[in-house]
């Protein structure tokens with residue numbers, strides 16, 4: 315379903331774009347009226363699919379929570395900075411929100427817990443072909459971005475993580491990072507999760523805080539969050555593709 319939805323979306327947007335391009339050039343010709351009408355219909359359908367991005371991901375019942383949620387990728391970062399934060403019970407951990415914002419933020423875990431929050435039971439879909447259902451509680455990202463005040467030039471958020479997943483990367487692109495556009499950033503289910511199944515977020519799931527972006531595949535859900543940077547583009551980060559796995563061939567848009 316993931317692939318077909320994404321495929322259809324692309325086809326419709328592409329077709330509408332082509333027709334609109336043609337109509338622009340031929341708009342003086344009365345013979346294109348039918349073509350214009352068709353283009354408008356296609357555009358409306360494409361638009362509906364785009365708007366569909368704000369729809370909520372399905373939520374599940376307590377009984378459906380996976381007894382053994384899988385963990386993937388980094389499960390216990392050995393980075394010294396992370397180890398020091400962990401040893402102090404994350405008392406010194408700060409989540410920084412900066413980049414293209416009017417008022418950069420630096421939030422302790424307690425401050426994050428004091429923000430407007432949301433709890434949701436959702437299914438995590440990894441691109442490797444497994445899914446698990448978990449209950450997540452976290453600060454809603456939208457209100458935090460409003461507090462920081464995104465500058466008009468901000469188009470994406472970059473999630474910088476504490477863990478080195480590819481220590482052998484010769485070009486230094488070894489840390490985990492991810493990015494999303496502002497539609498996903500402001501999606502009502504996008505939260506900075508500090509609790510899972512009613513307990514503080516365990517280390518293997520990204521302690522002390524990981525992002526949940528419920529309309530995207532698993533690799534977008536950055537764990538071990540340290541910093542959220544608002545940017546105009548991400549060409550200068552890592553290998554320029556917007557994420558650790560994107561730099562290694564995965565698609566940037568992983569919508570489900």
Ligand SMILES: Nc1nc2c(c(=O)[nH]1)N[C@H]1C(S)=C(S)[C@@H](COP(=O)(O)O)O[C@H]1N2
Pocket residue numbers: 383384385386387388438439440441475476477479490518519520532533534535536537538
């Ligand atoms: N920092 C960080 N975030 C990460 C990863 C990682 O290795 N490091 N792996 C990603 C992948 S591929 C998946 S499927 C999920 C796994 O989350 P889980 O361990 O809670 O199942 O985290 C994503 N976020």
Ligand SMILES: [Mo]
Pocket residue numbers: 386439440441442532533
């Ligand atoms: Mo994944």
